[in-house]
Amino acid sequence: MLYHFEDFALDQDRRELRRGSELLRIEPQVFDLLCYLVSNRDRVVSKDDIVEAVWQGRIVSDATLSSRINGVRSALRDNGDEQRLVRTIMRKGIRFVGTVREEQGASTPMAMEKAPQGLSLPDRPSIAVLPFDNMSGDPEQDYFADGMVEDIITGLSRIKWLFVIARNSSFTYKGRAVDVTQVGRDLGVRYVLEGSVRKAGNRVRITGQLIDAADGSHLWAERYDRDLTDVFALQDEITVSVVAAIEPSVRRAEIERVRRKRPDNVYAYDLLLRAMPQIYTFMPDDAAAGLPLLEQALAIEPGYALAHGFASWAHQSLFVRGGMCAENREKSIRHALAAIEHGQSDAMALALAGFSIGLLAQDRRLADEAFERALALSASCAFVYAFGCVPVAYGGDVERAIAWGGHAMRLSPLDAMSCIPQGIIGFGNFLLGRHEEAIAAGRRAVQLNPGFSILHGWLAAPLAKLGRIDEARVSGERLLALDPGFTIGRWSAAVGIAPAIADTVVEALRSAGLPE
Known part of the structure; x- marks a missing residue:
């Protein structure tokens, strides 16, 4: 159906909105909402009507709905004050009030052609990085934008579990107004990264958005404002930041997707995703619940390095916080060695193994080799720094542990893993005698994951050193409530606290009332 109103033409079949001869770029959900409003212009539509029609009944926040309505108004050069075309009816809903002329059929013969079916999705998450729009009016910025996109594609290609469309295919969309859902169908990808570059004087603004091509929803968005001094250094900085942010964003989206998938139709990768939320709690009961899923994944694919890595982590949680059973220690090490053997090109598997x-x-030594190999594969993998900082700290290399923790937080500040580097920053500052800084970092770590027992120990230690014994004992009691079998001696032996720092750690935990 083709709708005409004012100087706009809305082609529902081709998913195009034009103003005169100009093809307007419009977000898929905004486009769907506009089509719904125009086709239902004879009535007031409620919030529930819109959610059912545009989001198929999924839970949508008021903020999301408002942003899409504002998007419709913006596309139509309307606003909430004028309400020239889209009018809010108090306590009832909204209504399209423009005068519309309808035409059956398509606006051009091309639209009569049968739409291509598109490529099937691979059995792992897939992404296309589109050329970033040059919003500067300066053709020289094309080189900067294109070079950065090429680097992002290269960086994402190093993530073993991610299927990345090659540059030559992505760049066929350069200079074109695109519908990301159609891009997803054309290229056979689940996720699309798009963005823009705008230069003003010696400053450059770069934006990026990660979009689920299935429904057009935004998974991640960020804006970077930088001085344009060293072009190559700036490209490297933005590339690392974008790749680091995308990895956990896609991982979260994939976990949610698999939760909705039929349990009798899964791959080894799906089983891993189902196990991840349980392993991520760091606690033994959840690790025990996640292990059978990992074992099923390894039965399907015995050389699956990342499944070996997560199984190693699960057994580590069971050993250290679930009774110190020697069998869990042995299995953790065995799975870690398998992750190294099969995962020489998988940074995350190597990080878990290390x-x-x-x-x-x-x-x-072997742990450091695993971390070094992982960082050589993907310097933007926050997972490596987040996991690496723990054995580095326990081994007494405090400055490096704090630096790695800080790097993990900078790369991925909103990741579910953030409690580990945050806690190690606190633990490291405690070992250096900077107890106020240690307490501040320790409290932030506990807030991020109050169910992870050792975080309370890392907080108790600097509290005790400052003589705040009552507060230290409260933290110690919380640790014991989560891990009733905890003793200082068994824990420090289990994780290999280095002799150079052992006395400092043991004394502080003892002062916090923890059993020896």
Whole structure:
């Protein structure tokens, strides 16, 4: 159906909105909402009507709905004050009030052609990075934008579990107004990254948005304002930041997707995703619940390095916080070695392997080799720094542990893993005698994940050193409530606290009332 109103033409079949001869770029959900409003212009539509029609009944926040309505108004050069075309009816809903002329059929013969079916999705998350729009009016900025996009594609390609469309395919969309849902169908990808570059004087603003191509929803968005001094250094900085942000964003989206998927139709990768939320709590009961899923994944794909890595982590949680059973230690190390064997091109698997080997096998050299290999593969993988900082700190390399923790937080400040580097920043500052800084970082870590037992120990230590014994004992009691079998001696032996820092750690935890 083709709708005409004022100087706009809305082609519902081709998913195009034009103003005169100009093709307007419009977000898919905004486009769907506009079509719904125009086709239902004879009545007031409620919020529930819109959610059912545009989002198929999924839960949508008022803020999301308002932003899409504002998007419609913006596309139509309307606003909430004038309400020339889209009018809010108090306590009832909204209504399209423009005069509309309808035409059956398409606006051009091209639209009569049968739409392509598109490529099927691969069995792992897939992404296309579109050329960033040059909003500067300066053709020289095309080189900067294109170079940065190429680097982002390269960086994402190093993430083993991610299927990334090659540059030559992505760049066929350069200079075109695109519908990301159609891009997803054309290229056979689930996610699309798009963005823009705008230069003003010696400053440059870069924006990026990660979009689910299935429904047009935004998963991540960020804006970077920088001085344009060293072009290549700036490209590198933005590339690392974008890649680091996308990895956990896609991981969260994939976990939610698999939760909605039929349990009798899963791959090894899906089983891993189902296990992840349980392993991420760091606690033994959840690790025990997640392990059968990982074992099923490894039965399907015995050389699945990342499943070995997560199984190693699960057994590590069971050993350190679930009874110190020797079998869990042995299995954790065995899975870690398998992750190294099969995961030489998988940074996350190597990070998990280095974590378990550094703590339980207490082989700092092999752990460091795993971390170094992981960082060589993907310098933007916050996971490596987040897991690596723990054995590094327990081994007594305090400055490096704090630096790695800080780097993990900068790369991925909103990641579910943030409690680990935040806690290690606190633990490291405690070891350096900076107890106020340690307490501040320790409290932030506990807020991020109050159910992770050792975080309370890392907070108790600097509180005790400052003589705030009552507060330290409260933190110690919380640790014991989560891990009733905790003793200072068993824990420090289990994770290999280095002799150089052992006395400092043991004394502080003892002062906090924890059993020896």
